[in-house]
Amino acid sequence: MSERVLSLRAEIVSVGDELLKGQRVNTNASFIARVLGSVGVPVVRVTACSDYEGEMASVFREALGRADVVLVTGGLGPTRDDRTRRAAEELLGLGLRLDRDALREVERRVAAHGRTMNELMEGQAMVLEGSTAIPNTRGTAAGMIVPCGERFGGSHLVLMPGVPVEMEAMMELTVLPWLRGLSRTAIVHTPIKTTGVGESTLAEMIPDIEESLPEGTTLAYLPHGAGVDLMVSSIAADAALAGRDNAAVVDAICGRVGAYVFAVGEASLEGTIVRLLSERGLTLSVAESCTGGQISNRLTDVAGSSVPFMRGYVVYSNRAKEELLSVGRELIERHGAVSEEVASAMALGCLRHAGTSFALATTGIAGPGGGSPGKPVGTLCLALARTTAGGDPRVEVRTIRTHGDRLQNKHRFTEAALRELWLALRSEQDG
Structure with missing residues (x-):
């Protein structure tokens, strides 16, 4: 060395x-x-x-x-x-x-x-x-x-x-x-926070960057239940040199995998969402069934979340969905509580009752029981409703599958829902 x-x-x-x-x-x-x-x-x-x-x-x-x-x-x-x-x-x-x-x-x-x-x-x-x-x-x-x-x-x-x-x-x-x-050296650590992409996929996207790291700079993959963080660490004789080497690698990685990067630095996904909503003067409400309030909890852990976050409903039972969000009983009976139709109705009901810019809804099967061949444990139906410029609501719905125990599934459901909201905010920004 x-x-x-x-x-x-x-x-x-x-x-x-x-x-x-x-x-x-x-x-x-x-x-x-x-x-x-x-x-x-x-x-x-x-x-x-x-x-x-x-x-x-x-x-x-x-x-x-x-x-x-x-x-x-x-x-x-x-x-x-x-x-x-x-x-x-x-x-x-x-x-x-x-x-x-x-x-x-x-x-x-x-x-x-x-x-x-x-x-x-x-x-x-x-x-x-x-x-x-x-x-x-x-x-x-x-x-x-x-x-x-x-x-x-x-x-x-x-x-x-x-x-x-x-x-x-x-x-x-x-x-x-x-x-x-x-100490005779300086160290600079920069985390790159990603979501919606696996560790191996990230590695396949940046092999040449990883192979040509400056001397004293390392790249670590830090996968966790909610995604993958990349940690770029540089050590050099002084802070300016370490910072220069570090920034060059961070910029190169973000240029390659930027579609999955929600933050460079210590910001969390929920912190990034609160910042984006606040900067644009947008508001949010959530309707949670299978996530049991975890989305609201993560958002309200962020200082300043009271500006964009207006309301959260935990509607765990079918009766709660009907009474608090005006989800039709016949809709639940026809399609089941865990369905894209019910998720859509939850989001639209939440949007209407809360009067917010966005409404996020989750309904799913965390396990260990309650699954079926058509809707196995780990099934999540999530919906994101928004108020358009013309005043009419628009809703997007999707179904995802996760694999884990009950607590892991709830955490992954929460992360998927937050990721969907972040993607919508980023899409509006890019547009």
Whole structure:
């Protein structure tokens, strides 16, 4: 690798048996990895290990042999299963010292809660000899930045509590400024958000772009239940160079697969829809049966959604469809609740009752029961009605099939409905 892209290498170690038993999700590692990118430090490995001292020492030793900085979370509390400090002490052959600033902070917090200091609480202010204490502004256990000496090639061990709010404050106030002074590179990450296209199809559309990436730039495919994100990451000697390389690849990809791209950056599909509706002065209502309110929930998670989003109906029963949306009983009996005819009537009824620019309707079979040979589990009928310039409503209806369990199908139904609305908004913009 050329000097142009040399950088510090970081590893993250998350300590705790609860992580290995599946009782907790490792949110600490994802937070640390994300913020390290802001100071140009790439993460090369993430490890979870038990709180057994011998296991921790082994993991620390291996990580320090590979990385310049090893960031550890967990095991710094006052209880018997908090053994991280002892594992590092034994590995590095260092003693402990009492950090007076940390002790004063512990005493202040203990007094503020009307409690009495004891030996366990005082132990929260103990740090390894030669280390720099990391103030804990959200708790009692001090963190520490430990230089590991020539034995480990000048690498550093950074020990922090596992409580997320405590760790995050330490990272932002102490660790990131320290790393910023050491980092010799800049990293730029740009997500390209797509919908309505599979991972393999995307790969087939951009093979030449992927094969000619600038040095220091990588492309990752991040498929999930709702679609595929492409992550373009560039690392270079400075931010301008990383940004230039990154932008060139992003532009090339969007030029090739732009028909499926709803956002470049961190915007969600629902956020993009709210923005487009708001910019054009358009309004929206939804009528949901099989999605059970998920469309309304996703839209109203977006700040500012109260401007375009007017109303949502959850009409799970046939009676609700009849009473709230004026869907004819005979129509349901003739075609079934899950049909394009009923979806169309739901959307038109929603449009009429809410008086909005658009009305989106869903009716389907999420499972596990309720399917038939003609309408299997995973069937969704969705309709999008809109008010035309002449005042007459127009409705478009389609049926799609998904494959999954009940919750997966509901999520995919919701994504399909939002995608249909986004496509309509984009079509109007292009027109």
